[in-house]
Amino acid sequence: MFRTKALRLLGIIMSVLLFAGCSSGAEDPAEPTLLLGFSQIGTESAWRIGNTRDIQNSAQNFGVSLMLENANQSQENQIAAIRRFIAYKVDVIAFSPIVEDGWDNVLMEAKEAGIPVILVDRDIETTKEGLTTCLIGADFYNEGVMAAEYLIRKADDLGLDHVNIVEITGTENSTPMRQRQAGFADTIAGDERMCILESIDGDFLKSRGAECMRYLLETYGDDIDVVFSHNDEMTLGALPEIENVGLNPGSDIIIISIDGGQEAIDVLKEGRINCVVECTPNLGNELMETALRLKAGETVEEVIHPQERIFSDEQDLSNLEPRGY
Numbered sequence: 001m002f003r004t005k006a007l008r009l010l011g012i013i014m015s016v017l018l019f020a021g022c023s024s025g026a027e028d029p030a031e032p033t034l035l036l037g038f039s040q041i042g043t044e045s046a047w048r049i050g051n052t053r054d055i056q057n058s059a060q061n062f063g064v065s066l067m068l069e070n071a072n073q074s075q076e077n078q079i080a081a082i083r084r085f086i087a088y089k090v091d092v093i094a095f096s097p098i099v100e101d102g103w104d105n106v107l108m109e110a111k112e113a114g115i116p117v118i119l120v121d122r123d124i125e126t127t128k129e130g131l132t133t134c135l136i137g138a139d140f141y142n143e144g145v146m147a148a149e150y151l152i153r154k155a156d157d158l159g160l161d162h163v164n165i166v167e168i169t170g171t172e173n174s175t176p177m178r179q180r181q182a183g184f185a186d187t188i189a190g191d192e193r194m195c196i197l198e199s200i201d202g203d204f205l206k207s208r209g210a211e212c213m214r215y216l217l218e219t220y221g222d223d224i225d226v227v228f229s230h231n232d233e234m235t236l237g238a239l240p241e242i243e244n245v246g247l248n249p250g251s252d253i254i255i256i257s258i259d260g261g262q263e264a265i266d267v268l269k270e271g272r273i274n275c276v277v278e279c280t281p282n283l284g285n286e287l288m289e290t291a292l293r294l295k296a297g298e299t300v301e302e303v304i305h306p307q308e309r310i311f312s313d314e315q316d317l318s319n320l321e322p323r324g325y
Protein backbone atom coordinates (compact mmCIF):
# COMPACT_ATOMS: atom_id res chain seq x y z
CA MET A 1 0.00 0.00 0.00
CA PHE A 2 2.69 2.44 1.11
CA ARG A 3 4.87 1.39 -1.86
CA THR A 4 2.16 2.13 -4.45
CA LYS A 5 1.53 5.57 -2.96
CA ALA A 6 5.24 6.30 -2.96
CA LEU A 7 5.55 5.19 -6.60
CA ARG A 8 2.59 7.34 -7.63
CA LEU A 9 4.15 10.33 -5.87
CA LEU A 10 7.46 9.69 -7.61
CA GLY A 11 5.62 9.59 -10.93
CA ILE A 12 4.02 12.96 -10.27
CA ILE A 13 7.36 14.52 -9.28
CA MET A 14 9.05 13.14 -12.42
CA SER A 15 6.39 14.44 -14.75
CA VAL A 16 6.57 17.89 -13.14
CA LEU A 17 10.34 17.88 -13.58
CA LEU A 18 10.05 16.68 -17.18
CA PHE A 19 7.48 19.32 -17.96
CA ALA A 20 9.68 22.02 -16.47
CA GLY A 21 12.60 20.70 -18.48
CA CYS A 22 10.67 20.78 -21.77
CA SER A 23 9.20 24.26 -21.52
CA SER A 24 11.15 26.74 -23.66
CA GLY A 25 12.38 30.13 -22.39
CA ALA A 26 10.20 31.95 -24.92
CA GLU A 27 7.01 30.46 -23.49
CA ASP A 28 7.94 30.98 -19.86
CA PRO A 29 8.93 34.58 -19.07
CA ALA A 30 10.16 33.57 -15.61
CA GLU A 31 12.85 31.33 -17.08
CA PRO A 32 16.27 33.07 -17.02
CA THR A 33 17.58 34.04 -20.44
CA LEU A 34 21.19 34.13 -19.39
CA LEU A 35 23.51 33.07 -16.58
CA LEU A 36 25.86 35.90 -15.59
CA GLY A 37 28.74 35.48 -13.14
CA PHE A 38 29.73 38.75 -11.48
CA SER A 39 32.69 39.21 -9.15
CA GLN A 40 32.29 42.34 -7.02
CA ILE A 41 35.27 43.91 -5.21
CA GLY A 42 33.72 44.16 -1.75
CA THR A 43 31.73 46.57 0.39
CA GLU A 44 34.26 49.36 0.96
CA SER A 45 31.93 52.27 0.21
CA ALA A 46 28.34 53.45 -0.20
CA TRP A 47 29.18 53.57 -3.93
CA ARG A 48 30.11 49.89 -3.98
CA ILE A 49 27.07 48.81 -1.98
CA GLY A 50 24.84 50.88 -4.29
CA ASN A 51 26.52 49.34 -7.33
CA THR A 52 25.88 45.79 -6.08
CA ARG A 53 22.24 46.59 -5.32
CA ASP A 54 21.76 48.16 -8.75
CA ILE A 55 23.25 45.12 -10.51
CA GLN A 56 21.01 42.76 -8.52
CA ASN A 57 17.90 44.82 -9.33
CA SER A 58 18.76 45.07 -13.02
CA ALA A 59 19.40 41.33 -13.25
CA GLN A 60 15.95 40.70 -11.84
CA ASN A 61 14.31 43.20 -14.23
CA PHE A 62 16.04 41.68 -17.25
CA GLY A 63 15.31 38.09 -16.19
CA VAL A 64 19.04 37.40 -15.94
CA SER A 65 20.17 34.77 -13.47
CA LEU A 66 23.05 36.28 -11.45
CA MET A 67 25.85 34.42 -9.70
CA LEU A 68 27.22 37.17 -7.47
CA GLU A 69 30.47 36.78 -5.54
CA ASN A 70 31.89 39.29 -3.04
CA ALA A 71 35.71 39.28 -3.05
CA ASN A 72 36.15 41.17 0.23
CA GLN A 73 38.77 43.50 -1.30
CA SER A 74 41.04 40.64 -2.45
CA GLN A 75 42.32 40.07 -5.99
CA GLU A 76 42.97 36.41 -5.15
CA ASN A 77 39.30 35.98 -4.24
CA GLN A 78 38.28 37.62 -7.53
CA ILE A 79 40.50 35.26 -9.52
CA ALA A 80 39.04 32.26 -7.64
CA ALA A 81 35.49 33.52 -8.34
CA ILE A 82 36.22 33.86 -12.07
CA ARG A 83 37.58 30.29 -12.09
CA ARG A 84 34.36 29.09 -10.45
CA PHE A 85 32.30 30.90 -13.10
CA ILE A 86 34.33 29.15 -15.82
CA ALA A 87 33.88 25.74 -14.16
CA TYR A 88 30.16 26.45 -13.87
CA LYS A 89 30.00 27.32 -17.60
CA VAL A 90 28.19 30.64 -17.13
CA ASP A 91 27.18 32.41 -20.36
CA VAL A 92 28.99 35.67 -19.56
CA ILE A 93 31.49 36.74 -16.88
CA ALA A 94 31.62 40.29 -15.52
CA PHE A 95 33.90 41.70 -12.84
CA SER A 96 35.17 44.94 -11.31
CA PRO A 97 38.94 44.49 -11.13
CA ILE A 98 40.27 45.78 -7.81
CA VAL A 99 43.61 46.70 -9.43
CA GLU A 100 44.68 46.88 -13.07
CA ASP A 101 47.46 44.26 -13.25
CA GLY A 102 47.55 40.49 -12.80
CA TRP A 103 44.54 39.21 -14.74
CA ASP A 104 46.13 37.67 -17.86
CA ASN A 105 46.16 34.02 -16.76
CA VAL A 106 42.60 33.75 -15.52
CA LEU A 107 41.26 35.75 -18.47
CA MET A 108 43.12 33.47 -20.91
CA GLU A 109 41.28 30.57 -19.25
CA ALA A 110 37.93 32.33 -19.78
CA LYS A 111 38.85 33.01 -23.40
CA GLU A 112 39.80 29.38 -23.99
CA ALA A 113 36.46 28.34 -22.48
CA GLY A 114 34.75 30.67 -24.97
CA ILE A 115 33.11 32.80 -22.26
CA PRO A 116 32.97 36.54 -23.00
CA VAL A 117 34.15 38.87 -20.22
CA ILE A 118 32.79 42.34 -19.43
CA LEU A 119 34.73 44.82 -17.27
CA VAL A 120 32.46 46.72 -14.92
CA ASP A 121 33.52 50.03 -13.34
CA ARG A 122 37.34 49.52 -13.55
CA ASP A 123 39.81 48.66 -16.32
CA ILE A 124 42.75 46.24 -16.57
CA GLU A 125 46.28 46.60 -17.87
CA THR A 126 47.34 43.90 -20.34
CA THR A 127 49.39 43.43 -23.50
CA LYS A 128 47.24 40.51 -24.64
CA GLU A 129 44.51 40.99 -27.23
CA GLY A 130 40.88 40.05 -26.85
CA LEU A 131 40.79 39.06 -23.16
CA THR A 132 37.76 41.25 -22.51
CA THR A 133 34.94 42.48 -24.70
CA CYS A 134 34.16 45.91 -23.25
CA LEU A 135 34.26 48.26 -20.28
CA ILE A 136 31.15 49.74 -18.68
CA GLY A 137 32.25 52.42 -16.23
CA ALA A 138 32.84 56.06 -15.47
CA ASP A 139 35.29 58.37 -17.19
CA PHE A 140 37.55 58.75 -14.15
CA TYR A 141 40.00 61.03 -15.94
CA ASN A 142 37.20 63.47 -16.59
CA GLU A 143 36.16 63.28 -12.93
CA GLY A 144 39.68 64.45 -11.99
CA VAL A 145 39.40 67.24 -14.57
CA MET A 146 36.04 68.38 -13.15
CA ALA A 147 37.47 68.41 -9.60
CA ALA A 148 40.44 70.55 -10.72
CA GLU A 149 38.29 72.92 -12.77
CA TYR A 150 36.13 73.52 -9.71
CA LEU A 151 39.25 74.27 -7.65
CA ILE A 152 40.53 76.75 -10.21
CA ARG A 153 37.16 78.57 -10.17
CA LYS A 154 37.14 78.55 -6.35
CA ALA A 155 40.70 79.95 -6.17
CA ASP A 156 39.67 82.72 -8.61
CA ASP A 157 36.59 83.54 -6.50
CA LEU A 158 38.58 83.70 -3.27
CA GLY A 159 41.43 85.60 -4.95
CA LEU A 160 44.02 83.03 -3.76
CA ASP A 161 47.55 83.45 -5.09
CA HIS A 162 48.95 80.18 -3.71
CA VAL A 163 47.04 76.95 -3.11
CA ASN A 164 48.51 74.03 -1.12
CA ILE A 165 46.75 70.77 -1.91
CA VAL A 166 46.86 67.38 -0.20
CA GLU A 167 45.49 64.43 -2.14
CA ILE A 168 44.06 61.29 -0.52
CA THR A 169 43.99 58.73 -3.30
CA GLY A 170 41.99 55.54 -3.85
CA THR A 171 43.46 52.02 -3.95
CA GLU A 172 46.93 52.09 -5.48
CA ASN A 173 47.01 50.82 -9.09
CA SER A 174 43.23 50.88 -9.44
CA THR A 175 41.81 52.65 -12.49
CA PRO A 176 39.86 55.33 -10.59
CA MET A 177 42.97 56.13 -8.52
CA ARG A 178 45.25 56.42 -11.54
CA GLN A 179 42.88 58.35 -13.74
CA ARG A 180 41.39 60.71 -11.15
CA GLN A 181 44.93 61.61 -10.13
CA ALA A 182 46.03 62.14 -13.74
CA GLY A 183 42.99 64.22 -14.74
CA PHE A 184 43.41 66.45 -11.69
CA ALA A 185 47.20 66.83 -12.06
CA ASP A 186 47.01 67.56 -15.81
CA THR A 187 44.36 70.23 -15.28
CA ILE A 188 46.12 72.14 -12.48
CA ALA A 189 49.49 71.84 -14.25
CA GLY A 190 48.89 75.04 -16.17
CA ASP A 191 47.99 77.03 -13.05
CA GLU A 192 51.05 78.31 -11.17
CA ARG A 193 49.14 78.87 -7.94
CA MET A 194 48.50 75.16 -7.48
CA CYS A 195 50.93 73.02 -5.50
CA ILE A 196 50.38 69.40 -4.41
CA LEU A 197 52.10 68.98 -1.03
CA GLU A 198 51.58 65.22 -0.93
CA SER A 199 49.49 62.39 -2.38
CA ILE A 200 48.79 59.56 0.03
CA ASP A 201 47.02 56.20 -0.41
CA GLY A 202 43.70 56.02 1.48
CA ASP A 203 42.54 52.79 -0.23
CA PHE A 204 38.97 54.18 -0.67
CA LEU A 205 38.32 53.40 3.03
CA LYS A 206 36.85 55.70 5.68
CA SER A 207 39.28 54.51 8.38
CA ARG A 208 42.27 55.10 6.09
CA GLY A 209 40.90 58.53 5.14
CA ALA A 210 40.95 59.46 8.83
CA GLU A 211 44.47 58.09 9.35
CA CYS A 212 45.81 59.88 6.26
CA MET A 213 44.25 63.15 7.35
CA ARG A 214 45.73 62.86 10.86
CA TYR A 215 49.17 62.34 9.31
CA LEU A 216 48.73 65.20 6.85
CA LEU A 217 47.64 67.62 9.59
CA GLU A 218 50.58 66.60 11.78
CA THR A 219 52.97 67.10 8.87
CA TYR A 220 51.63 70.25 7.20
CA GLY A 221 49.40 71.82 9.88
CA ASP A 222 47.48 74.84 8.71
CA ASP A 223 49.50 75.12 5.49
CA ILE A 224 46.84 72.88 3.93
CA ASP A 225 44.40 74.88 1.77
CA VAL A 226 42.68 71.99 -0.04
CA VAL A 227 41.92 68.32 0.48
CA PHE A 228 41.26 66.45 -2.76
CA SER A 229 39.93 63.02 -1.78
CA HIS A 230 39.22 60.30 -4.36
CA ASN A 231 35.99 59.14 -2.71
CA ASP A 232 33.28 60.13 -0.24
CA GLU A 233 34.21 57.52 2.37
CA MET A 234 37.75 58.85 2.77
CA THR A 235 36.39 62.40 2.85
CA LEU A 236 33.88 61.50 5.57
CA GLY A 237 36.72 59.91 7.54
CA ALA A 238 38.93 63.00 7.13
CA LEU A 239 36.43 65.69 8.19
CA PRO A 240 36.32 64.94 11.97
CA GLU A 241 40.13 64.91 12.04
CA ILE A 242 40.17 68.44 10.63
CA GLU A 243 37.58 69.54 13.18
CA ASN A 244 39.60 67.90 15.98
CA VAL A 245 42.49 70.32 15.35
CA GLY A 246 40.13 73.28 15.49
CA LEU A 247 39.82 73.93 11.74
CA ASN A 248 36.58 74.21 9.78
CA PRO A 249 36.33 72.02 6.70
CA GLY A 250 34.52 73.93 3.94
CA SER A 251 35.91 77.33 4.99
CA ASP A 252 39.43 76.96 6.50
CA ILE A 253 40.16 74.07 4.15
CA ILE A 254 38.47 73.54 0.77
CA ILE A 255 37.15 69.97 0.57
CA ILE A 256 36.71 68.21 -2.79
CA SER A 257 35.32 64.68 -2.97
CA ILE A 258 34.16 62.17 -5.60
CA ASP A 259 31.14 59.78 -5.79
CA GLY A 260 28.12 61.84 -4.73
CA GLY A 261 26.48 59.47 -2.29
CA GLN A 262 23.66 60.85 -0.11
CA GLU A 263 25.77 61.28 3.02
CA ALA A 264 28.40 63.39 1.24
CA ILE A 265 25.71 65.48 -0.46
CA ASP A 266 24.09 66.16 2.93
CA VAL A 267 27.47 67.26 4.31
CA LEU A 268 27.98 69.44 1.24
CA LYS A 269 24.64 71.12 1.97
CA GLU A 270 25.85 71.74 5.57
CA GLY A 271 28.87 73.55 4.10
CA ARG A 272 31.53 71.11 5.38
CA ILE A 273 32.33 69.85 1.85
CA ASN A 274 32.70 72.32 -1.05
CA CYS A 275 32.43 70.10 -4.11
CA VAL A 276 31.49 66.52 -4.93
CA VAL A 277 32.11 65.13 -8.40
CA GLU A 278 29.47 62.58 -9.31
CA CYS A 279 30.44 58.99 -10.06
CA THR A 280 27.34 56.93 -10.68
CA PRO A 281 27.18 53.33 -9.43
CA ASN A 282 24.14 52.63 -11.61
CA LEU A 283 25.73 50.47 -14.27
CA GLY A 284 23.37 47.49 -14.00
CA ASN A 285 21.08 48.17 -16.97
CA GLU A 286 24.00 48.68 -19.35
CA LEU A 287 25.58 45.50 -18.00
CA MET A 288 22.48 43.37 -18.58
CA GLU A 289 21.87 44.78 -22.07
CA THR A 290 25.50 44.20 -23.03
CA ALA A 291 25.59 40.67 -21.60
CA LEU A 292 22.42 39.75 -23.51
CA ARG A 293 23.87 41.13 -26.72
CA LEU A 294 27.06 39.14 -26.25
CA LYS A 295 25.07 35.98 -25.68
CA ALA A 296 23.20 36.66 -28.90
CA GLY A 297 26.58 36.88 -30.67
CA GLU A 298 26.32 40.61 -31.38
CA THR A 299 29.27 43.00 -31.18
CA VAL A 300 29.16 45.64 -28.46
CA GLU A 301 30.70 49.08 -27.92
CA GLU A 302 34.20 48.88 -26.47
CA VAL A 303 33.71 51.56 -23.83
CA ILE A 304 30.46 52.75 -22.29
CA HIS A 305 30.70 55.82 -20.00
CA PRO A 306 27.67 57.11 -18.07
CA GLN A 307 26.92 60.84 -17.98
CA GLU A 308 28.19 62.58 -14.84
CA ARG A 309 28.00 66.03 -13.25
CA ILE A 310 29.34 67.93 -10.26
CA PHE A 311 27.62 69.17 -7.10
CA SER A 312 29.14 72.19 -5.39
CA ASP A 313 28.70 75.26 -3.20
CA GLU A 314 28.22 77.20 -6.45
CA GLN A 315 24.76 75.67 -6.86
CA ASP A 316 21.37 75.66 -5.14
CA LEU A 317 20.96 71.99 -4.18
CA SER A 318 17.77 72.33 -2.15
CA ASN A 319 15.67 70.46 -4.72
CA LEU A 320 18.13 67.69 -5.49
CA GLU A 321 16.48 64.26 -5.82
CA PRO A 322 17.56 61.64 -3.27
CA ARG A 323 20.73 60.05 -4.58
CA GLY A 324 19.78 56.43 -3.96
CA TYR A 325 23.25 55.39 -2.65
Ligand code: GYE
Pocket residue numbers: 044045046047048121122138176204230231232233258259279
Ligand atom coordinates in the same frame (compact mmCIF):
# COMPACT_ATOMS: atom_id res chain seq x y z
O1 GYE B 1 34.70 55.90 -6.29
C1 GYE B 1 34.77 54.27 -4.60
C2 GYE B 1 34.68 52.80 -4.69
O2 GYE B 1 35.62 52.19 -8.58
C3 GYE B 1 34.31 54.09 -8.99
O3 GYE B 1 35.40 52.51 -5.86
C4 GYE B 1 34.71 53.06 -8.02
C5 GYE B 1 35.27 53.59 -6.73
C6 GYE B 1 34.40 54.60 -6.00
O4 GYE B 1 34.90 52.11 -3.62
O5 GYE B 1 33.93 54.82 -3.62
